[in-house]
Amino acid sequence: MNAPNQSGWKPGTPVQDHNAMSGPDTVTGNRALMLEEPLLFEIGHVETTGVDLPEPSGGASRLGGMEREAAIGLPGLSEPETVRHYTRLSRQNYAIDLGLFPLGSCTMKHNPRLNEKVARMPGFADVHPLQPVQTVPGALEVINELAHWLIELTGMHGVAMSPKAGAHGELCGILCIRAALEARGDARKVVLVPESAHGTNPATAAFAGYEVEDIPATPEGRVDLEALKARLGPDVAAVMITNPNTCGLFERDMKAISDAVHAAGGFVYCDGANFNAIVGKVRPGDLGVDAMHINLHKTFSTPHGGGGPGSGPVVLSEALSPFGPLPFTARTADGVVHLVEEENAADYGHVQAFGRMTAFHGQMGMFTRALTYILSHGADGLKQVAEDAVLNANYILRSLEDVLDAPFGPSGPCMHEALFSDDGFAEGLSTLDLAKALIDEGYHPMTMYFPLVVHGAMLVEPTETESKAALDQFIMALRSVAERAKAGDETMKTAPHYAPRRRLDETQAARKPVLAWNDPNMA
Secondary structure, eight states: OOOOOTTSOOOOOOOTTSSOOOSOOOSSSOBTTBOOOOOHHHHSBTTOOSSOOOOOOOOOOSSTTOOOSSOOOOOBOOHHHHHHHHHHHHTTSOOTTTSOOOBTTTOOOOOOHHHHHHHTSTTTTTOOTTSOGGGOHHHHHHHHHHHHHHHHHHTOSEEEOOOOSHHHHHHHHHHHHHHHHHHTTOOOOEEEEETTSOTHHHHHHHHTTOEEEEEOBOTTSSBOHHHHHHHOSTTEEEEEEESSOTTSOOOTTHHHHHHHHHHTTOEEEEEGGGGGGTTTTOOGGGGTOSEEEOOHHHHSOOOSSTTSOOOOOEEEOTTTGGGOOBOEEEEOTTSOEEEEOGGGGGGGTOOOOOOBSSSSSOOHHHHHHHHHHHHHHHHHHHHHHHHHHHHHHHHHHHHHTTTSBOTTGGGSOOOSOEEEBOTTOOTTOOHHHHHHHHHHTTOOOOEESOSTTSTTOEEEOOOTTOOHHHHHHHHHHHHHHHHHHHHTOGGGGGOOSSSSSOOOOHHHHHHSOOOSOOOGGGO
């Protein structure tokens, strides 16, 4: 029997074929630099600790009778054990700093290190939301400057900076629309959402209390303008449209859509998640958009997830700006930027605000990174961002359409992403099998089974930050697995073969997840 090491973890006999990598089993379970990593509970021990602290002196408890009667049972680890555990786990993750991240619509692109350097500067990194407003004039300047450029780039009238993410921004925009309708005594109950819109759009409208109705797409993947016009009426509050849409196409009839919705007394909400495809090229305000959220991580390169809170500013038309949420920044005639909140909103003529989206203004780290990105690129650079994103996506599309079905390939150039389907795969093989095989090639899979208008959808977004060499390597890998899927390669059903773990039973993982560790000695 293996004796426990000093930390209490017992190295067990390796499980036969714990993954499908070739070669003999090892005593440790490790395979060279692919290290087998146990849970913290298996490494540490509840009777050990990595630090020595004096016994706390007596004093009244501040827990109000909520004290725990028994120990929590957390394992104790030393600093090296803790650092090594999380470092080893991180080596099993895919990341944008490792390679191309082809998730369609999610826009996983390089985060410039200049942005990170600026965000870590004193005064930005250490600002706190509970500081007195008079101590953070620089932060207010950053927020106001970023707000200014977001308005300029979109051709809109105002902006709400406080929403924390894209879906949060959608809700903000819909609440602005509801407030505007209520202000004119217009009780409308329906929001129209095209099939090619993002999945969060109907969820947001329903969450805000509206009835949601679908608008079909044309065979070429764009909104059916005539079907939309036929459904407009006095009960329609808004249309939520994604442009460029989730099929990777620009809505050519966007101005006609806006004109028709406005003529019927409704508002136009545009999902701005794909703004990176048109930034510097098209201003949504010129197309009749009333509200649009902007995912700062998608268009302006702030981290997507792990780098801090998200940020989804919402730009507003002149009709909706009076109803935008508090707080916001405003520059007075003396050149000073002030924070407008409930107590001084009347001084700035902003008395129709529907309320707040968050307790505090926003996310300084994301604001600072986004403003750095905008200023470092300039007008010509931002225009090139859009051009390169579109160029890369079309390079992917045209390089693969002979081996992968591209349902909207004939609809003209795609925008920021290329959409493929599983049409032509051998019987028994699916998009999921191709995605798992792509992991063996060293890539995170693309977005799968979305949008729903395409069966077995594969949505690929290379972004503007990838070189031609990186795209060529990815194309080679995707061509290879696509050819295997069409040829009926049965080994794809058990892929990935070289990942730290085999394929999960995804049905059981979703319906019966194991989320808690149970001590086998307590069974």
